Amino acid sequence: xxxxxxxPGKEPVRAGRYGHVGPLSxxxxxxxxxxxxxxxxxxxxxxxxxxPERDAEAGRLYVPALRSRSVAFALPxxxxxxxxxxxxxxxxxxxxxxxxxxxxxxxxxxxxxxPGRRGRGVGGALWSQVRALLVAExxxxxxxxxxxxxxxxxxxxGCGAECALPLVxxxxxxxxxVDMPGAAGISGTPGSDVTGEPKGSEGTEGTEDxxxxxxxxxxxxxxxxxxxxxxxHAATHARAHNAMQDAPIGDLDEQHDPWDxxxxxxxxRVILDRGGMMLxxxxxxxxxGTVAGYTELVLPTPxxxxxxxxxxxxxPEHRGRGLGRAVKLRxxxxxxxxxxxxxxxxxxxxxxxxxxxAVNAALGYRAESGLGIYxxxx
Numbered sequence: 001x002x003x004x005x006x007x008p009g010k011e012p013v014r015a016g017r018y019g020h021v022g023p024l025s026x027x028x029x030x031x032x033x034x035x036x037x038x039x040x041x042x043x044x045x046x047x048x049x050x051x052p053e054r055d056a057e058a059g060r061l062y063v064p065a066l067r068s069r070s071v072a073f074a075l076p077x078x079x080x081x082x083x084x085x086x087x088x089x090x091x092x093x094x095x096x097x098x099x100x101x102x103x104x105x106x107x108x109x110x111x112x113x114x115p116g117r118r119g120r121g122v123g124g125a126l127w128s129q130v131r132a133l134l135v136a137e138x139x140x141x142x143x144x145x146x147x148x149x150x151x152x153x154x155x156x157x158g159c160g161a162e163c164a165l166p167l168v169x170x171x172x173x174x175x176x177x178v179d180m181p182g183a184a185g186i187s188g189t190p191g192s193d194v195t196g197e198p199k200g201s202e203g204t205e206g207t208e209d210x211x212x213x214x215x216x217x218x219x220x221x222x223x224x225x226x227x228x229x230x231x232x233h234a235a236t237h238a239r240a241h242n243a244m245q246d247a248p249i250g251d252l253d254e255q256h257d258p259w260d261x262x263x264x265x266x267x268x269r270v271i272l273d274r275g276g277m278m279l280x281x282x283x284x285x286x287x288x289g290t291v292a293g294y295t296e297l298v299l300p301t302p303x304x305x306x307x308x309x310x311x312x313x314x315x316p317e318h319r320g321r322g323l324g325r326a327v328k329l330r331x332x333x334x335x336x337x338x339x340x341x342x343x344x345x346x347x348x349x350x351x352x353x354x355x356x357x358a359v360n361a362a363l364g365y366r367a368e369s370g371l372g373i374y375x376x377x378x
Contacts, residue, residue, distance in 0.1 A: 022073030022092070022129045029072050031058045033087030037114045044115040045150065049306075049368070050344075056300030059274025060109065061093065066267050067257065068095040070109070073129050075122055077114070089114055090122040092130055096137055101255040106134055108144035111155075118151075127159055134378045141253040141377045148370035161376035165250030166351045170365035171306075171344050177332050177364050215326040216283060220292060222327075223282045224334050228268050233282065234261035236290035240282075243313040248350040252375060276300050278310070279338060281331045283323045291315075293323035295331050299339060307335065309347030312356065324359050 035054045042052055064070045073092040093109040111130065113122045134142055143164065146152045216222065223230075229237050241259035249256075257263075271278050282294040293314035297307045314323045335342055348371060349356050 022126075023071045023133055024073065026061050026064075026070050026072045026093075029061060029074060029091075030087065031061060034058075034061060034074070034091055036087050037089075037091050037112050038110070040114050040116070041112045045147070045152075046369075053301050053304060055275050056304070059276065059300075063270060063274045065095055066263065066270050067099050068097045068107070070095055071133060073126055075125060077117065087114075089117040089120075090126050092126045094130055094133060094142075096139065097254075099257050101257055104138065104140045105254050106137070106139045106142045107254075108142055111144070123155055131378065139378055141375055143252060143254060143373050143375045146372055146374045148372050153372075153374075156374045156376070159376055161374040162251075163372040164252045164375040165248065165373040167348045167371040167373065168351065169346060169348050169368045169371055170360055171346050171368045172360070172363060172365045173344055174332060174336060174342055177345075215329050216323070217321050219286050220283045220323070220326075221286055222330050223284050223291075224280065224330070226277060226279050226338065227272060228265055229261075229280065232289070233284075233291055234264060237261070237280075237282065237294065238264045240291045240294055240313055240315050241311065243315045244311055246316075247313075248352040250350070250352075250373070252373060253377075271298055274300075275302075277302055277339075279331065279334060281327045281334055283314075283318075283327050285318065292318035293327055295324075295327040297331060297335060297345065299342065302339070303341065305342060306344045306346055307339075307342050309345055312359075324356070325362060328359065328363060 031054075035052070035057050038052050038057055039054075042049075061070075061072070071094045073094075074088045075090045077087060077089040090111075090113040092111040095107040095109055097103065097105055097107070108130065111123065111126055113126075130142075142161075144156070144161075145167075146156050146161075146163075148163070148166075223233060238259045238261045241264060245256040268278050277299040279297045279299075280294055283292045284290070285292045293312075295312040296310035298310050299307050312324055312328060335345075346368070347360065347365065349360060
C-alpha cells in the first residue's frame with residue numbers, strides 16, 4: 001500500500017496499519033468500512049430518521065466541497081486482532097477552507113465513533129489527530145454541526161467547543177404540504193427545460209401553470225431548472241445568493257464568501273459529481289428579467305426519499321411580497337413532478353431567523369431535533 005506523508009515532524013503512516021491512521025488522502029479510505037460506522041451510529045442515535053445512503057456518503061468522502069480540501073482520519077478496529085473487527089472504530093473528515101476570507105478556519109464534516117467502540121478513547125484519539133492537523137495548517141478555529149442534548153454535544157463541549165449558532169432541524173411532509181390550503185392546483189404538468197428532461201419549462205412555466213402563477217404577485221414569473229443554472233439567469237442568480245449574507249451567523253468566525261456565476265455553477269457541479277441532484281425554483285422580476293428570489297433542493301441520490309433544503313433567499317428590494325413562500329410552494333409541485341418518490345424535505349433554520357421560521361411554519365414544517373454549529377478555537 002502506498003505510504004502517505006504524515007504531519008510535519010511526524011512519522012509517515014500507512015493506511016490499514018494497526019493503530020491510528022491519519023491524515024489520509026480520502027482515496028485511501030475503505031468506503032464500505034467508512035459507511036458502516038456512519039450507518040451504525042445513525043441506527044443508535046437517530047433511528048426514527050431516514051438512514052444515510054452509501055452512495056451519498058461516498059460522494060461526500062471522495063468529492064470535496066468547493067473552495068476546500070478534505071483530510072480524512074480513520075482508526076482501525078483493534079478487534080481485528082481477535083477476528084471481531086467492525087472495520088473502523090472511528091472516523092473523521094476535516095474540510096480545510098482555501099479562500100482568503102476563511103484561510104484560518106476549518107469545518108469538521110464528521111467525527112463519528114462506532115457504537116460498539118464508544119467509551120474507549122476512540123473519539124479522543126481522533127480529536128487529538130484532528131487538532132494536530134489544524135495546528136500544523138495554521139487554523140485558529142473549527143466548526144461542526146452537532147445534535148444538541150446528546151453524546152455529540154457532550155463530546156464537543158468536552159473538547160472546548162461552544163454553540164456559536166443554535167439551529168433546529170425541521171421536516172415537511174411533501175404530500176401533506178401539496179394538499180394544504182394555498183397549494184392546491186400547483187401540480188401542473190411540467191414541460192421540458194434546458195437539459196431536455198421532463199421538467200418545468202423555464203420562461204413558460206408561469207403561463208402554462210395558471211394556478212402556480214397565482215402564487216406570485218403581479219410582475220413576477222417562475223423559472224425552474226435541474227442542475228446547472230441557465231446562462232441567462234447565472235449572474236442575477238449569483239446576486240441573489242449574496243442576499244444570504246444577512247442571514248444569522250451567530251458568533252461564527254467563518255466569513256461570507258462572495259458569490260459569482262462561476263461559483264454558483266461550480267457548487268452545483270460538486271453536487272452532481274457526488275451523484276446527487278439539485279432542483280431550483282426562482283421568482284423572476286418581469287421588469288428586468290432578474291432573479292428576485294429562489295429556493296434550492298438537493299437530493300443526495302436520485303432515489304433519496306428525503307430531500308435537503310439548501311438556500312432560500314429573496315434580495316432586499318423584493319422582500320415583503322411573499323416571494324419566499326411562493327417559490328417554496330412552487331418547488332413542492334416541481335419536486336413531485338420530477339421525483340414523486342420523495343416523501344420529506346428537511347431544512348435547518350437558525351433560531352434567530354424569524355422571517356424563514358414564519359414561512360416554514362405556514363408551510364407545515366415540524367421540528368425534528370435541536371442542532372447547533374459548534375466552534376472551538378485552536
